[in-house]
Amino acid sequence: MNIVLLGPPGAGKGTQAEKLSARYGWPQIATGDILRAALSEGTGLGLEAKKYMDVGELVPDEVVEGLVEERLGRDDAREGFILDGFPRNAHQAAALDGYLSARGLSIDLVVNIVVETEVLVRRIAGRRACRQCGANYHVDFNPPAEEGLCGQCGGELYQREDDNEETVGNRLDVYLGHTEPLIEYYRPCGCLVSVDGSKSPDEVFEAITGAVEKVLVRE
Numbered sequence: 001m002n003i004v005l006l007g008p009p010g011a012g013k014g015t016q017a018e019k020l021s022a023r024y025g026w027p028q029i030a031t032g033d034i035l036r037a038a039l040s041e042g043t044g045l046g047l048e049a050k051k052y053m054d055v056g057e058l059v060p061d062e063v064v065e066g067l068v069e070e071r072l073g074r075d076d077a078r079e080g081f082i083l084d085g086f087p088r089n090a091h092q093a094a095a096l097d098g099y100l101s102a103r104g105l106s107i108d109l110v111v112n113i114v115v116e117t118e119v120l121v122r123r124i125a126g127r128r129a130c131r132q133c134g135a136n137y138h139v140d141f142n143p144p145a146e147e148g149l150c151g152q153c154g155g156e157l158y159q160r161e162d163d164n165e166e167t168v169g170n171r172l173d174v175y176l177g178h179t180e181p182l183i184e185y186y187r188p189c190g191c192l193v194s195v196d197g198s199k200s201p202d203e204v205f206e207a208i209t210g211a212v213e214k215v216l217v218r219e
């Protein structure tokens, strides 16, 4: 099944994509993670992307669209995929549709994760990730057993450079200006479902899997 997770920064897209991938086996394709991996490897692409990520702007469409198309073409995405953080504007959504329709494919489910701004800011401020395995934590909502250490691999936890107050404000503005309009872009497909993302991760997951199961029954 081909899924898009829509929602503002901090809505829980990565958290839910990881859970969905573990349950159903479809790969999580997170453009932010791909860009951060390129940056930590010190590639030209990573360094170019950093200029935009540091200030909370979108990395140019042609760069991100190329990365996603390459990733979607891999074998493990044949049975389905979970897009997390892509598309982020109308150009990317049209590029995705073009790529899929040229292959006789389409998006089966778009999950819009709804969370109010105040909660987003708290989530982003407390977000931590493992340098080694990428596992996701929150200092209050999902703390590691041992402070600063990943419970899964023992790696060091760090705070993303773009999870600071100034950048977050810009990322939320970019979301409102460019990404939120995608809700209307996807509405006519009949595959759009909104879930209340302010509930616990397990409750949000239950709502999303409910939507996934409905599509699976239809297929």
Ligand code: ADP
Residues within 6 Å of the ligand: 007, 008, 009, 010, 011, 012, 013, 014, 015, 016, 123, 124, 126, 127, 128, 136, 137, 138, 139, 141, 142, 197, 198, 199, 200, 201, 202, 204
């Ligand atoms: P996104 O990928 O949409 O930016 P994340 O999945 O990284 O969001 O979540 C942002 C932060 O909020 C993380 O620290 C995560 O652990 C925490 N988080 C995610 N979902 C929830 C939830 N339902 N309730 C409380 N905290 C959450």
Ligand code: AMP
Residues within 6 Å of the ligand: 009, 031, 032, 033, 035, 052, 053, 054, 056, 057, 058, 059, 060, 064, 084, 085, 086, 087, 088, 092, 162, 171
């Ligand atoms: P995220 O990890 O999804 O919060 O993304 C972090 C940053 O990576 C964003 O603020 C953008 O600078 C960049 N980025 C991630 N996904 C995209 C995308 N689809 N298009 C453009 N830039 C992106």
